[in-house]
Amino acid sequence: MTFKVDVERLDEVRRCLAVEVPADQVSAEIEKAYAELARAAKVRGFRPGRVPRSVLERLFGDRVQAEVFERLIQESYTEAVADCGIPVIGRPEIVTEQASPGVALRYRATVEVKPEVTADYYVGLEVERPWIAVTDADVDAFLDQLRHSLAQLQPITDRSDVRSGDVVTIAYEARIGGRVVGRADGREIEVGANAFPPEFDQHLTGATPGARLRFTVEYPRAYATQELAGKLVEFTVRVQSLARKDLPALDDEFAKDHGECSTLRELRQKVRGRLEAEAAQRADGLARQSLLKALSSAHDLSVPQALVDRRVEALVRDAWRDWQQHRIVPKNEAEARRRLREELEPQAREQVKIALLLEAIARQEGITVDDEEVERQIETLAAEAGSAAGRVRAQYQDPVARQDLRSRVAQSRTIDAVLRRARVTTVKQPASVAAADQNG
Numbered sequence: 455m456t457f458k459v460d461v462e463r464l465d466e467v468r469r470c471l472a473v474e475v476p477a478d479q480v481s482a483e484i485e486k487a488y489a490e491l492a493r494a495a496k497v498r499g500f501r502p503g504r505v506p507r508s509v510l511e512r513l514f515g516d517r518v519q520a521e522v523f524e525r526l527i528q529e530s531y532t533e534a535v536a537d538c539g540i541p542v543i544g545r546p547e548i549v550t551e552q553a554s555p556g557v558a559l560r561y562r563a564t565v566e567v568k569p570e571v572t573a574d575y576y577v578g579l580e581v582e583r584p585w586i587a588v589t590d591a592d593v594d595a596f597l598d599q600l601r602h603s604l605a606q607l608q609p610i611t612d613r614s615d616v617r618s619g620d621v622v623t624i625a626y627e628a629r630i631g632g633r634v635v636g637r638a639d640g641r642e643i644e645v646g647a648n649a650f651p652p653e654f655d656q657h658l659t660g661a662t663p664g665a666r667l668r669f670t671v672e673y674p675r676a677y678a679t680q681e682l683a684g685k686l687v688e689f690t691v692r693v694q695s696l697a698r699k700d701l702p703a704l705d706d707e708f709a710k711d712h713g714e715c716s717t718l719r720e721l722r723q724k725v726r727g728r729l730e731a732e733a734a735q736r737a738d739g740l741a742r743q744s745l746l747k748a749l750s751s752a753h754d755l756s757v758p759q760a761l762v763d764r765r766v767e768a769l770v771r772d773a774w775r776d777w778q779q780h781r782i783v784p785k786n787e788a789e790a791r792r793r794l795r796e797e798l799e800p801q802a803r804e805q806v807k808i809a810l811l812l813e814a815i816a817r818q819e820g821i822t823v824d825d826e827e828v829e830r831q832i833e834t835l836a837a838e839a840g841s842a843a844g845r846v847r848a849q850y851q852d853p854v855a856r857q858d859l860r861s862r863v864a865q866s867r868t869i870d871a872v873l874r875r876a877r878v879t880t881v882k883q884p885a886s887v888a889a890a891d892q893n894g
Contacts, residue, residue: 455479455526459534466569466756471534471546475526475559483522484555491518523553531563541568544760566758571814575752579876583741586883588729596725597704604712605699607642614662616696618646622658623694628687633785635681640694651677654689667691680773680797681782681790737880745873746808757806765802770794809865816868823864828856831863 456479462470488510497505497513527548535542542565552560607621616622621644628636645655650671657669670688677683702708709721773794777784784790816822832850836843850856
């Protein structure tokens with residue numbers, strides 16, 4: 455196709471293409487469209503292929519012109535972007551300036567492009583590595599959790615009222631403003647174990663099997679599930695049964711049966727080693743977060759809205775799956791998704807900015823990921839998936855999925871490279887590992 459195109463740089467992430475398709479080409483395409491229509495059109499009173507042009511123009515003129523101009527715009531835009539080498543992301547915003555038979559077709563297409571990013575400040579970044587020491591209390595807490603996980607439930611027969619520490623089996627329904635946000639039958643709850651806000655347990659305390667309770671609980675504003683955070687939730691609860699935990703003794707036999715150790719002392723050492731490894735891993739993860747925050751703060755970068763929108767949709771899908779797993783059913787799905795997009799956009803914008811910076815650093819440092827490394831990563835993921843290994847391998851046969859994995863590996867290697875050249879300060883935290891786990 456023959457056309458003229460002028461490209462104007464609007465800013466770092468936008469370009470405007472002014473395109474003009476010559477009048478003779480517009481006329482030729484319109485003639486071609488009418489010729490095809492004449493062969494196919496069925497008009498009462500005329501034989502196929504014998505419908506006069508004037509009749510076709512009167513009956514189908516608007517449709518023919520609309521289709522021709524739409525096709526010319528799409529084809530010329532696609533060629534213009536390719537010829538000019540513009541790295542377009544997202545859909546163009548097209549404004550038609552002139553579209554009539556016998557004259558040139560003119561339009562403007564405003565597009566977002568991937569910015570040409572240069573990372574200038576990534577050597578010697580100040581990074582904190584918060585580290586939490588493992589204490590005897592942490593080891594005790596872990597072993598206590600292990601004992602509780604192995605406890606046998608014994609029906610309570612010497613009393614009938616619910617007390618702290620009891621395991622209560624209930625059926626319940628939860629509503630916010632009349633809308634069901636959760637329900638279960640045969641749910642086991644350990645009173646006082648923080649499965650629900652403390653107010654919930656307080657309402658259960660003193661109840662007896664067969665009792666039906668109705669009460670309202672105000673969830674904390676910092677509650678992990680956004681749909682419930684800061685909300686008043688109305689509960690209807692039926693107490694089904696009571697039981698207590700019969701905990702196994704914490705001794706050498708426990709260590710042999712459940713810790714693959716000869717003695718309780720050996721088990722405690724093994725647990726401490728595991729907690730220390732987890733503490734180090736957590737500290738490294740927090741250091742990487744600190745690094746990314748420092749990297750972002752050091753650069754002023756325009757981020758294309760198309761990439762932000764794409765990331766927002768991915769975050770919304772993740773949040774929606776989380777709601778479904780927690781049986782949260784918004785009353786108005788469209789409004790809930792709109793609110794999620796609004797809340798998650800700042801997070802998405804920051805993630806896109808960091809991804810662009812890491813991509814620039816990888817390019818500047820010559821960090822690449824070859825096909826062999828991608829294959830190794832796929833095999834690692836397959837091994838971790840166990841019985842689903844085949845599904846994992848099949849998933850990464852898709853070129854888009856493989857490229858996404860390649861990008862994630864490159865990002866991780868780039869973060870490691872920047873972290874090695876950062877000024878990392880390990881900061882000892884006062885809280886215990888157990889407290890850190892409970893709070894976050």
